[in-house]
Amino acid sequence: MVSEPYFIDRVEETIQLTGSLAASQNIILYSPRRYGKTSLIMKVAGELRKRGITVIYFDLFRANSRESFLELYYQSILKSVPGWEKIMRKVAGLLKASRPVVIMDKNGLPSVTLDFDRRLQSQSFTEVVDLPEKLAGKERWVVIFDEFQEISRLNGQDFEKELRAVIQHHKNVNYVLMGSKKHLLPGMVTRRDRAFYNFGKPVNLEKISEAEWIRSISAKMQSTGIPFNVEKIISLIAMAENIPYYVQYLASKVWELAIGGQTEGDLLNLAVSRLINNQSDYYMTLWNNLSILQQNTLNALVIENSKVFSKDFISRHRLGTSSGVQSAIKVLLNDGILDFHNDEYIFEDPFFRQWIIG
Ligand SMILES: Nc1ncnc2c1ncn2[C@@H]1O[C@H](COP(=O)(O)OP(=O)(O)OP(=O)(O)O)[C@@H](O)[C@H]1O
Ligand SMILES: [Mg+2]
Structure with missing residues (x-):
């Protein structure tokens, strides 16, 4: 996550999302991992707060059960409200099946938990979500709701249904459902048989433009007199496949080398090989945990990444059967090694791809 002063671009997206939400529209925001969704939505949240709108942010990765969802979501609600002590009194009247309890943490700061009446779990759910x-x-x-696709870990599609059943009646609250697994989240809202079908306006977040990166990276390099021309910056962006997280990561590595006095040789190549070396133990473990077919599929995907189930692709790369490749890719998607974007299978981590190429 990045915020001011390092946050760049996203001017259109910020205006569009702030406008839609202020105009009571629900939003489904998705992209592959590390494109900058959370950073963008935090910026939008700031804009909404300036307009007097209360914003609650909740990351579904934090919850690992239905109970912990309720408890943590409840805490996020209270924390987002200005003057929460006053609100507590109001809340106590609204929650019948559960009782808010204030406890002091080890630093002496108050935090709130819920004391559930276990017999009334479903009632607590509605009360908290309402x-x-x-x-x-x-x-x-x-x-x-960030990382919304994680809802499926809580109680499968039943949880989705329960949540939709409650929040669809909300008139004063709009929702942003956002997530990284691009192959999962859109399906949750575009398939008729899913609870969140047609729930909001889908927004597909794209990469940051090359021109914006050039402007921001060259300004930073110039301010310290590092000799790094536009051509080099373009290669840097390409090496990171223009994924915002990796562009920043690689640029900061180049920067680090340069201010560390490294003037010999090609800074960019040196930075890339250092980054890959740093990760090589991790990449090796990742690789060794894959089946031979999964490894062979990745070996093929570093060369070409579209029409991967076609006969030609499979015979060119000796992958056996189309169904075998399908199940290999399913695992690779679920493990977060691959993602699916613009009809192509892409590596979530471009340096892992480089490591495979060798
Ligand atoms: N607008 C931006 N300006 C500059 N850097 C950005 C921007 N957006 C994203 N980045 C870079 O990408 C990184 C990842 O951003 P962020 O966590 O917002 O992405 P995400 O899509 O929410 O990722 P994840 O899929 O892991 O949740 C940031 O830490 C930052 O380095
Ligand atoms: Mg995020």
Whole structure:
């Protein structure tokens, strides 16, 4: 996650998302990993707060069960409300099946947990999920569920259904459902048989433009007199496959080498090989945990990455059967090694791809 002053670009996206949310639209925001969704939505949250809208941010990765979802979501709601002590009293009246309890943490700071009446779990669920709507009163609130695809870990599609059943009645609250697994999240909202079908406006976040990167990286390099011309910056962006996280990561490595007094040789290639070396133990473990077919599929994908189930592709790379490749790719997608974007299978980590190429 990045915020000011390092946050660049995304001007259009910020205006568009802020406008849609202020105009009461639900949003489904997705992209492959590390494109900058969380950074963007935090920027949008700041804009909404300036307009007096209360924003709650909740990362579904934090919850590993239905109970922990309720408890952590509840805490996020309270923390997002200005003057939460006052709100506590109001909340106590709204929650019947569960009781808010204030405890002091080891630093002496108050935090709130829920004391659930275990017999009334389903009632607690509705009460907690309805809280934003009730607390909002006549104001507008926005709830952001980050890594929303993780909801499927909580209680399969039943949880999705339960959540949709409650929040679809909310009039004062709009939702942002966002996530990284591009192969999963759109399906959750475009398939008729899924609970969140047609829930909001899909927004597909793309990469940051090359021109914006050139501007920001050359400004930084110039400010310290590092000899790094536009051509070099273009190669840097290409090496990182223009994925925002990796562009920043590689640029900071080059920067580090340069200010460390490294003037000999090609800074960019040196930075790339250092980054790959740093990760090589991890890449080796990742690789060794794959089956031979998964490894062979990746070996083929570093060469070409479209029409991978076609006969030609399979025979060219000696991958056996199309169904075998399909199940290999399914595992690689679920493990977060690959993603699917613009009809191509892409590596989530471009340096892992480089490591495979060798
Ligand atoms: N607007 C931006 N300006 C500059 N750098 C950015 C921007 N957006 C993303 N980045 C870079 O990409 C990194 C990842 O961003 P962020 O965590 O917002 O992405 P994400 O899509 O939410 O990732 P994940 O899929 O892991 O949740 C940031 O730490 C930063 O280095
Ligand atoms: Mg994120």
